[in-house]
Amino acid sequence: MYRMNRMKAVYFAWVRERIGKSDEEIDPPEYVTTVGELIGWLAARGEEYAYAFEKPSVIRTAIDRKHVRHDAKFAGAREVAFFPPMTGG
Amino acid sequence: MYRMNRMKAVYFAWVRERIGKSDEEIDPPEYVTTVGELIGWLAARGEEYAYAFEKPSVIRTAIDRKHVRHDAKFAGAREVAFFPPMTGG
Amino acid sequence: MATVRIQSEDFDAAAEAAALTADRKDVGAVVTFTGLCRDEAGRLATLELEHYPGMAEEEIERVAAEAEKRWPLMGVTAIHRYGKIEPGGNIVLVVTASAHRQAAFEAAEFLMDFLKTRAPFWKKEHNRDGTSGEWVSAKDADDAAADRWLQGNK
Amino acid sequence: MATVRIQSEDFDAAAEAAALTADRKDVGAVVTFTGLCRDEAGRLATLELEHYPGMAEEEIERVAAEAEKRWPLMGVTAIHRYGKIEPGGNIVLVVTASAHRQAAFEAAEFLMDFLKTRAPFWKKEHNRDGTSGEWVSAKDADDAAADRWLQGNK
Numbered sequence: 001m002y003r004m005n006r007m008k009a010v011y012f013a014w015v016r017e018r019i020g021k022s023d024e025e026i027d028p029p030e031y032v033t034t035v036g037e038l039i040g041w042l043a044a045r046g047e048e049y050a051y052a053f054e055k056p057s058v059i060r061t062a063i064d065r066k067h068v069r070h071d072a073k074f075a076g077a078r079e080v081a082f083f084p085p086m087t088g089g
Numbered sequence: 090m091y092r093m094n095r096m097k098a099v100y101f102a103w104v105r106e107r108i109g110k111s112d113e114e115i116d117p118p119e120y121v122t123t124v125g126e127l128i129g130w131l132a133a134r135g136e137e138y139a140y141a142f143e144k145p146s147v148i149r150t151a152i153d154r155k156h157v158r159h160d161a162k163f164a165g166a167r168e169v170a171f172f173p174p175m176t177g178g
Numbered sequence: 179m180a181t182v183r184i185q186s187e188d189f190d191a192a193a194e195a196a197a198l199t200a201d202r203k204d205v206g207a208v209v210t211f212t213g214l215c216r217d218e219a220g221r222l223a224t225l226e227l228e229h230y231p232g233m234a235e236e237e238i239e240r241v242a243a244e245a246e247k248r249w250p251l252m253g254v255t256a257i258h259r260y261g262k263i264e265p266g267g268n269i270v271l272v273v274t275a276s277a278h279r280q281a282a283f284e285a286a287e288f289l290m291d292f293l294k295t296r297a298p299f300w301k302k303e304h305n306r307d308g309t310s311g312e313w314v315s316a317k318d319a320d321d322a323a324a325d326r327w328l329q330g331n332k
Numbered sequence: 333m334a335t336v337r338i339q340s341e342d343f344d345a346a347a348e349a350a351a352l353t354a355d356r357k358d359v360g361a362v363v364t365f366t367g368l369c370r371d372e373a374g375r376l377a378t379l380e381l382e383h384y385p386g387m388a389e390e391e392i393e394r395v396a397a398e399a400e401k402r403w404p405l406m407g408v409t410a411i412h413r414y415g416k417i418e419p420g421g422n423i424v425l426v427v428t429a430s431a432h433r434q435a436a437f438e439a440a441e442f443l444m445d446f447l448k449t450r451a452p453f454w455k456k457e458h459n460r461d462g463t464s465g466e467w468v469s470a471k472d473a474d475d476a477a478a479d480r481w482l483q484g485n486k
Contacts, residue, residue, distance in 0.1 A: 013228055013300035014313050065233035067296065081230060081298075085316030088227070088234075088258060088299025089213055089270050089290055089433075102382055102454035103467045154387035156450065170384060170452075174470030177381070177388075177412060177453025178279075178367055178424050178444055192346030195366070203371035203419035209440075210364040212349070216431060217357035265357035277370065280477070283441050286363075290433055323434070 005030065007074070009042070011052070012083035015059065018052035026080075035061040035080060036070030042082075052082075060085055094119065096163070098131070100141070101172035104148065107141035115169075124150040124169060125159030131171075141171075149174055180242035180254040184234045186261040189271050198253035198275040205252050207279040209286040211272040217265030223306045227269070229260040230298035241292040245274070248288070249281040256289060258297060262304075288327055295324040334396035334408040338388045340415040343425050352407035352429040359406050361433040363440040365426040371419030377460045381423070383414040384452035395446040399428070402442070403435040410443060412451060416458075442481055449478040 010023040032041045036056070043053035053059060060067070062081040063074055074080055099112040121130045125145065132142035142148060149156070151170040152163055163169055181197075183189075191212050199205045215225045242254050253275035263269055272289045276282040295316075303311030335351075337343075345366050353359045369379045396408050407429035417423055426443045430436040449470075457465030 010230070012230055012298065013302070016228075062230070062233060062298070065230070065236055067237070081233070083230070083298065084300060084313065086295060086298055087301045087314040087316050088229070088297045089294035089320075099384070101384055101452065102456070105382075151384070151387060151452070154384070154390050156391070170387070172384070172452065173454060173467065175449060175452055176455045176468040176470050177383070177451045178448035178474075191349065191364075195345065195364070199368065199420070203369075204373075205368055206370045208364075208366040208368065210345075210349070210362075210366075211433065211437070212362040212364075213433065214353065214359055214362065215357075216360045219358075266353070279365065279367065279444055283365070283437070283444075287437050290437075 005032070005075075007077050008079045010079060010081045012081065014084055015052045015082050019048050033073050033075065034070065035063065035068060035072050035074055038074060038080065039070070039082070058084065094121070094164075096166050097168045099168060099170045101170065103173055104141045104171050108137050122162050122164065123159065124152065124157060124161050124163055127163060127169065128159070128171070147173060180239060180246065180256065182235055182238045182242060182255075183257045184229060184231070184238075185257065185259060188259070188268055189257045191268075191271050191273070194255045194257065194271060195273050198255060198273055202252070204277060205275045206277045207282040208273065208275045209279075209282040211270075211286050211290055212268060213270040213290075215263045215265050215267045215269055218303075221305055221307075222265055222303055222311075224304040225263045225265075225269075226302040226304060227260045227263060228300045228302065229258070233298050234258065234260075237297050238293060241289060241296060244292075245285045245288050249274075249276065249285040251276050251281065251285055254285065254289070256293065258293070258299060260299065291320070291323040291327060294320045334393060334400065334410065336389055336392045336396060336409075337411045338383060338385075338392075339411065339413060342413070342422055343411045345422075345425050345427070348409045348411065348425060349427050352409060352427055356406070358431060359429045360431045361436040362427065362429045363433075363436040365424075365440050365444055366422060367424040367444075369417045369419050369421045369423055372457075375459055375461075376419055376457055376465075378458040379417045379419075379423075380456040380458060381414045381417060382454045382456065383412070387452050388412065388414075391451050392447060395443060395450060398446075399439045399442050403428075403430065403439040405430050405435065405439055408439070408443070410447065412447070412453060414453065445474070445477040445481060448474045 009026045255273040257271040274282045274285040301314040409427040411425040428436045428439040455468040
């Protein structure tokens with residue numbers, strides 16, 4: 001059966017370090033529609049995820065390489081990214 | 090007799106061109122005490138000076154290489170400069 | 179059209195600035211900003227820059243395009259390095275060219291402010307004492323610097 | 333202590349910027365401003381810069397000293413050329429170095445704003461059609477740019 005929600009999750013900096021991987025395929029259930037809800041769903045996957053997402057408000061998110069807010073819907077996304085506030089420049 | 094007011098006058102840009110010289114010794118009378126009054130006195134020295142100083146308000150002045158306003162007194166100055174607004178940079 | 183590069187190799191600020199003015203005589207002002215790695219009073223051994231490949235380039239291109247919309251620029255170059263950088267080394271370069279100085283200055287500041295807060299880069303510090311360092315925290319001051327452009331209060 | 337030079341020869345912006353960061357690892361930001369001669373849509377053949385020898389250097393030194401008082405700078409260089417300059421050629425260079433970007437940017441803008449309105453230089457245009465040109469008029473916008481630093485509204 002074709003699943004709309006199958007996508008790649010990518011993690012950077014201490015989010016990546018806490019989870020212990022830089023990316024993975026995820027397949028969230030249909031009632032999860034925003035990236036904010038996705039953070040909540042991911043946080044329940046295990047200790048390392050709970051640690052990475054312990055303060056959801058500091059997590060920045062991108063859908064298909066564009067910054068989005070936590071209330072953005074991810075339907076149709078190929079890649080959703082989670083990372084700390086940026087410190088480049 | 091020792092004269093306090095003997096000094097060098099220097100001219101730049103179109104002030105220099107209109108007067109026709111870049112510097113000269115001047116010896117203004119004692120009742121001339123500010124650079125503004127000096128402009129008035131110089132303007133009376135001839136046609137070329139009248140032309141150079143026809144609009145006193147646009148003339149910028151410096152005493153001993155420091156910007157001063159027209160109401161500055163020049164007693165003791167060695168060098169008084171007259172020039173248009175600056176256009177460097 | 180801006181030139182944007184994400185690379186681990188060092189850059190040559192002078193060559194990039196020269197490229198923006200080569201063969202043209204209408205540029206009156208070039209502003210070059212170089213961000214360098216500080217040693218933090220001798221504590222820091224290396225700075226490690228992680229980035230989001232693909233998005234880093236796209237995001238800086240978006241910021242550069244916005245700068246070109248806001249100011250009459252004749253050239254924009256932005257280069258950001260990733261990987262390990264030693265104290266004294268270059269991290270980021272922004273070059274702007276315009277007929278007049280105000281546009282060049284403001285656009286360069288704008289680019290740096292947004293690059294700091296929007297370009298997906300993260301710095302990790304490795305210390306001289308061998309401890310492997312903290313991820314650098316984002317600064318409220320940087321968010322405030324970026325916000326001033328949104329509020330039109332500059 | 334600022335480096336100030338008034339010269340007819342060209343300058344090397346990259347070498348001047350490099351000199352400010354050589355052998356030190358506490359500089360985080362270098363801003364370089366280069367002002368160039370525009371050809372004014374092909375009209376201009378040469379720009380002639382007259383200056384007040386002695387005062388030009390002293391006045392720029394005073395402005396640089398004021399910048400060093402206002403911002404925590406690790407280096408300041410200002411070079412202004414005089415004589416005949418062709419379109420595309422360099423006129424003025426300002427380089428500022430600091431730990432942080434805001435100080436470097438603001439100090440460079442401050443220096444340029446005051447250099448424009450206080451340094452005793454005058455530009456005369458020589459045109460391609462052989463007419464010998466007008467003295468460039470000072471711009472109200474430049475006075476306004478300098479004034480904003482006095483009123484503390486930046």
